[in-house]
Each structure stands twice: as structure tokens, then as C-alpha cells.
Amino acid sequence: MASAGLLLAGGCGHAAKKDARTAGGTAGRQMAARQRPAPPPVTQKPPPPKPVDCDHVKCVALTFDDGPGPYTGRLLDTLKAHDAHATFFMLGENVHPFSGLVRRMVVEGHEVANHSWSHPQLTALSPAAVRSQVKRTQDAIATASGGVRPTLMRPPYGATNKQVGHAVAMPLIMWSVDTLDWRYRNAARNARVGVNEPKRGGIVLFHDIHKPSVDSIPKVLEGLKRRGFTFVTVSELFRGKPLKPGQSYSESVPPAPPAAPSSPAPGSPTPTPSTPETGAPTTAPPGTSAPESPTPSPGASTPSTPAPGSPAPESTTTGPPGGSVPR
Numbered sequence: 411m412a413s414a415g416l417l418l419a420g421g422c423g424h425a426a427k428k429d430a431r432t433a434g435g436t437a438g439r440q441m442a443a444r445q446r447p448a449p450p451p452v453t454q455k456p457p458p459p460k461p462v463d464c465d466h467v468k469c470v471a472l473t474f475d476d477g478p479g480p481y482t483g484r485l486l487d488t489l490k491a492h493d494a495h496a497t498f499f500m501l502g503e504n505v506h507p508f509s510g511l512v513r514r515m516v517v518e519g520h521e522v523a524n525h526s527w528s529h530p531q532l533t534a535l536s537p538a539a540v541r542s543q544v545k546r547t548q549d550a551i552a553t554a555s556g557g558v559r560p561t562l563m564r565p566p567y568g569a570t571n572k573q574v575g576h577a578v579a580m581p582l583i584m585w586s587v588d589t590l591d592w593r594y595r596n597a598a599r600n601a602r603v604g605v606n607e608p609k610r611g612g613i614v615l616f617h618d619i620h621k622p623s624v625d626s627i628p629k630v631l632e633g634l635k636r637r638g639f640t641f642v643t644v645s646e647l648f649r650g651k652p653l654k655p656g657q658s659y660s661e662s663v664p665p666a667p668p669a670a671p672s673s674p675a676p677g678s679p680t681p682t683p684s685t686p687e688t689g690a691p692t693t694a695p696p697g698t699s700a701p702e703s704p705t706p707s708p709g710a711s712t713p714s715t716p717a718p719g720s721p722a723p724e725s726t727t728t729g730p731p732g733g734s735v736p737r
């Protein structure tokens with residue numbers, strides 16, 4: 411009987427059950443437990459990282475224009491080493507020669523976005539020409555990235571108007587900090603501006619086609635991290651705040667922190683004075699704090715910070731800010 415039970419136990423779970431019944435007693439049950447098939451291996455993947463809530467976390471969006479280019483791969487290495495996500499506003503004409511980098515951007519969690527095909531001033535083009543600039547670039551990025559179509563557009567020079575906005579038909583992303591890296595081409599200066607000027611909810615403009623710009627990014631990331639910033643894409647920055655097609659945005663101001671109680675509760679410690687950068691909306695016009703900025707950024711015409719997620723006022727810009735060509 412016992413030998414028959416052991417023989418049966420060598421088979422499936424049903425046989426082991428029968429063995430437990432027939433052999434009886436504790437020994438039989440223990441044998442059954444030992445011979446139960448092992449549970450299947452855990453194949454479930456860990457959940458994706460929780461999305462950042464920029465209403466409660468000090469966020470900044472670093473953006474890189476006019477690429478991709480020969481230095482973009484090194485920039486991606488730097489961003490990866492710092493676990494930082496960025497947004498790339500790319501020119502359609504540069505996408506194909508660096509299509510592998512565009513794919514890598516998507517795989518590594520960056521946002522791919524549209525900066526026109528060949529960097530014209532869109533306000534000087536017909537609506538049909540604007541649409542063509544946008545669509546060709548959308549198609550190029552989608553092909554290179556493996557099917558990702560950008561949802562954001564940055565008009566070259568920040569030049570837009572109602573007609574351009576209507577033709578582009580995507581949210582227009584400007585910036586709150588113009589590092590002017592394309593003009594100064596100095597890594598130390600870029601790093602200083604890039605670390606000191608961003609405010610919570612800000613959008614910072616760099617150009618990854620310039621070597622000194624890419625050279626400055628390790629210091630920018632380290633300095634901003636020291637200041638407590640989390641690096642997010644533009645879409646992550648505006649998460650939960652729907653953006654309207656054709657409307658311009660230059661930052662995402664988080665809600666003001668709740669008002670402090672008028673008097674401390676008995677026994678509570680003396681409240682310390684609040685420090686800046688705790689989420690209070692900025693009141694200074696973006697771009698005006700740059701002592702080295704010879705010209706105001708397009709955002710500088712914004713007199714005050716709008717409510718969270720609200721669009722920047724319609725830009726009346728008709729040409730490149732300061733008449734310079736940021737290429």
C-alpha cells in the first residue's frame with residue numbers, strides 16, 4: 411500500500427492528494443506538501459514609476475532646441491546618468507540623420523516635440539506653409555521614434571500670432587528662462603545661468619546643437635538638483651492642466667501653498683520665515699533676472715505670472731526677439 415502510494419505520488423498533484431488520503435496521518439500530509447508542484451515563477455513586472463506631481467514637487471522642464479545633432483548623444487548620456495528627463499524640440503530636417511537618437515529619446519523617457527522643419531519665422535509664412543512645416547516634422551519624428559507623434563510645438567524664435575497658432579493647431583511652448591546659450595557659447599556661463607535662473611514650474615531653453623551648451627549640462631543638473639529640482643518633460647510639467655491648441659505657454663505655476671495659521675498653537679515651535687521657491691507664484695516677468703541678457707526673452711513681455719496652467723497672453727511677437735537668430 412505504502413509503495414503504491416509512493417509510486418502514485420511521483421505523478422501529478424491529484425496523485426499526491428490520493429497518497430495523502432490513503433497513507434493517512436501527519437507523515438502523509440507532509441509528503442503531499444513536499445511533492446506539491448512549485449508555484450509558477452513571478453512574471454509580473456514592477457509597476458511603472460509614479461508620475462511626478464508638480465503641484466507638490468519642485469519641477470523644472472529643461473528643453474533643447476534645433477537638434478538633434480552631433481552632441482545630442484552625449485547629452486542623452488548625461489541626462490541618463492542623472493536620471494533626468496528633458497524635452498527635445500527638433501527640426502524635421504535634422505531628424506533623419508540622427509534617427510537612432512530620436513528613438514533613444516523616446517525609450518529613455520524624454521519628450522519629442524516639434525520645432526518646424528527648417529526653422530523659418532512662421533509669422534512670415536502662409537498658413538499652408540506653416541502646416542507643411544509642422545506636418546513634415548511630425549511625420550519625420552513619428553517614423554524615427556517608432557510611432558510617437560509629438561503633441562507640443564515650439565515656433566522658431568518664439569514668433570507666433572493668431573494665424574500661426576491656428577495653422578499649427580498644437581499647444582505652443584515658449585520658455586521662462588532663455589539661457590542665450592546660442593549667443594554666448596560659453597559652458598561656464600551657461601551653467602551659471604542654467605543653475606541660478608530657473609524657478610519652480612519653469613521651462614528652460616538650451617540648444618543641443620552647440621557643444622558648450624551640452625558641456626554645461628552636467629553642472630546645470632547638479633546645481634538644480636542641489637536646489638531641490640526634479641527634472642520633468644514639458645507634458646509632465648503640465649500634467650492635469652490641459653493645454654489648448656494654438657495657445658502659448660511659458661511656465662506652469664504651481665498653486666500657492668495654503669496660508670499659514672495666524673497664530674501658532676500653544677507649544678508649537680516658532681515658525682521660521684518662509685523661504686523663496688516654496689511654490690509661491692513668481693511675480694517678476696520671466697527673463698528679466700538675467701543680467702547678461704542684452705535682449706528680453708519673448709516671455710519678458712508677459713507682465714505677470716498667470717494662474718496655474720493658464721495660457722500666456724497672446725503673443726504679439728512678429729519677429730525674432732531682439733532681431734537675433736538663435737541657431
Ligand code: NI
Nearest residue numbers: 475476566567
Ligand atoms: Ni530654434
